[in-house]
Amino acid sequence: MAWASFLMVNCPGPKENILRNKSFRFAVRVVGVHQHLTTAKREYVLAKQLLRCGTSVGAMIREAEHAESKADFIHKLAIAQKEINEALYWLELLEATDYLTPPQAQSLRADATELLKLLISSLKTAKTVSRH
Template sequence: MSEKKSIIKDKSFAFAVRAIRLFQYLTEIKKEYVLSKQLLRSGTAIGALVREAQNAESTKDFIHKLGIAQKECDETIYWLELLKETEYINDKEFESINNEANELLKMLRSAIITSKKNL
């Protein structure tokens, strides 16, 4: 995996940790269990899929796995937006993690585009 993709691996892992901590906060403090579970699933799936992509059998398989990670990242942003709109998280909490999710989404898209060019 190239240095850029290694950065994606590190950032997606760090993001998963943030998603887990937000899940803990939402369930323990806010007593919110439905949206937070969805956020936990999609937010941790990103890093798992990036790890799977590292062991892809081909470039097409690599692109496919990163494509799924991209979809999970976008879904995570959706759950974050819902949590903000329903006031389970405040603007400051939202901005911080949402910015990280959008940065990760851009990195995934860039890696996919670059990989497609190299087919």
């Protein structure tokens, strides 16, 4: 079984990969936030933390597409789950310290939360499938 095909199970389009697409769009948004924080707010440390974890989610999902085994596939998705959870932390902190407005932070958190839920669901399914 190609692990990438597992990611496409229950997706509406014939070749649409929801996790891949949403994680990429989230990464693009995070890059934009990083640019905003470093140019307009002159905030570099928190911005870089968000950039690292926010862009690594999609990278780990891409790596999972070519996993060497079921265990490797699950491991890579688990790392993506940890990274999106970390991104949620940095978004909360950026809002609490007034680097992001509540609407900006809420919009990004909504996308991150959706990704987290998709990853949790995918991991549960992958673990169930791997037991059989």
